[in-house]
Amino acid sequence: MSTRWYPLYQKGGPQLRVFLPNFWMKLVRPPHAQPSNVVVFSCSMEMTKYDIKNYMEKIYNVKCADVRTRIHMPKTRREPTQGYVIKDDDIKYAYITLMKGEEFQFPDLFENIENKEHEDHEKALKQAKEGYQEFLNKNKDRQNMPGWFTV
Structure with missing residues (x-):
């Protein structure tokens, strides 16, 4: 069942009695x-x-x-x-x-990661919208001025 060899006994040294199979x-x-x-x-x-x-x-x-x-x-x-x-x-x-009555289902490992990424995208989109609205409110009194010419 295993191809590993136990180390030879040497006087004064501890004996290793660990069984490690080569199977995986x-x-x-x-x-x-x-x-x-x-x-x-x-x-x-x-x-x-x-x-x-x-x-x-x-x-x-x-x-x-x-x-x-x-x-x-x-x-x-x-x-x-x-x-x-x-x-x-x-x-x-x-x-x-x-055995009868037992079931196996794969765990959903990446569900939280997808939700977190989606929440991060939503948060970034919300911040971008707020920043754009702030920019528009700041420049609403200057109709003929370019947007890059802001103080």
Whole structure:
């Protein structure tokens, strides 16, 4: 399950008993619509279905009803200047079906940022309108004078 080696015991030195697996999983937004109880992960190519199920149950305490995997093979392309063929690394996707009654929804991470940007734009627009109105009020008595000729 892991390719890391424990360091050899040396007299007087502490023994390290930490288990760090080489496996990793990354939550991915699926390209097509999925049922609400299906979650898609990109995972290490060495992981099997059983490893994925154990990983989810032991580390995240998430019960899995079913685990399906597929290996995505990316497109090949020619390098423009040299002309040789390039192929990106394969990606293994795990489709995890949660137990009945459980649902997963992606968190909306950028909702507040969009609202804040919109509020900032509204505030700047309001300040610009107020500044223009102040400029007009300042120069309303000088009909024939240019606007740049203000004191």
